Amino acid sequence: MESALMLGLLGWGTWLLFEGRSAWSGVALGLATVTRPDIAFAVAALIVVRGLLTRSSRRSLVAFVLAGATGIAWVIVARTLAGGVWPSTLAAKVAQAASGLWRPYAAEVWLLLRDRQPSRVILGFVLMAAVAGVLLARQRVGLAIGATLIGLGGLYFLGHVPLRWLASWPRPVIALVVVGLVFSPRMKERSITIPLIAAGVVSAATLSVLKVAYYSWYPMLPMYVALILAGIAIQNMVQAIRPAPPWPRAIALAAIATGISAAMVMGLSGLAHMAQTRVELRQNIGPWLRAETPATASVACMEIGILGYTSDRRIVDYLGILDSEAVPHIAQGDWTWWLGHYRPDYVVMYPAAIGWAPADAVVSLPWFAEVYRVIKQDPNVIIYQRIAPVPESP
Secondary structure, three states: HHHHHHEEEEEEEHHHHHHOHHHHHHHHHHHHHOOOHHHHHHHHHHHHHHHHHHHHHHHHHHHHHHHHHHHHHHHHHHHHHHOOOOHHHHHHHHHHHHHHHOEEEEHHHHHHOOOOOOOHHHHHHHOOOOOOHHHHOOOOOHHHHHHHHHHHHHHHHHHHOHHHHHHOOOOOHHHHHHHHHHHHHHHHHHHHHHHHHHHHHHHHHHHHHOOOOOOOOHHHHHHHHHHHHHHHHHHHHHHHHHHOOOHHHHHHHHHHHHHHHHHHHHHHHHHHHHHHHHHHHHHHHHHHHOOOOOOOOOOEEEEOOHHHHHHHHHHEEOOOOOOHHHHHHHOOOOOOOHHHHHOEEEEEEEEHOOOHHHHHHOOOOOOOHHHHEEEOOOOOEEEEEEEOOOOOOO
16 A cells, blocks of 8 residues: 555655755655645645744755655656546545545544444553552652543543454554653654644644545554654653562553553454455456456456456446546446446456445446346455446446
């Protein structure tokens, strides 16, 4: 996914900015913006806030100008070689939310935070109780009360964030983020943390204002900032524990290590399973299409992934990621327009999508079974072949 490349470039550019290497920072941050245009305002906020805090307007201006110049260079190259600047991904995601079939970014994030699934609360409780206990043992009553309150608030998230979100946001991290937010403005490194927080907030605000349909990769920049805040929280908790007697200190450190390790294992295992399932599915379909269909065939599919690459066939992407013509139809909830427009030779459907409007609207057409017949079906995929002309007004 391009989001991983974006985070890598963003991290590199941020480090260069904080090291005072403004020119190279601007190039890296510009490339990050080209990779994911929706972070453009977040990158601008990062540079501007950093400049205000350090009073280094000249360096910030250099970074800002070179980030913009990198973007302009990409526009020239892309229009020359590809005939366009960016794929229609963002416009398609806005249209998807407008259709009402997908929830907008802000609404989905709120529901995910509010969703209730009480389980695995013990690790979070042990983590926060251990920290609060050690602070009390050192007579740091104010910090102990604060840690306890944060723990109680964190327990809500630790116990209620749905299991399906573990792949992108491990539960104990959320409570640590709150602790990190408390400590970050007081750190001597606040000229680093505050610009990053600003970038995360602006990124979330941009997606909310655009009313983009929620997908798990859109919160990656805010989550990147959240992980840094979690690191700040861990650092401060460990420093608070250091003066404690040996046994309480060992117990508290063990609790922290257990909580963090459990979060990482749960999150990574969930992500690995999801990625493996999707990759295997696309890898199996593509070679089959390449071997069993004519080289000139067109193939329609709703989530194309690497299907176009592995099949080497012309792909009809009717959810609009690659095809800007799909965008207005998606916004209006018209899920069958592409059949009459492109008349694809093959249609790939996923059984898991049956019951979902974009798939149901197609297979429920009165004439569909007469025009397309099933040539391959298994638990993962249904492939239809066109055997008759598509009606003029499907």
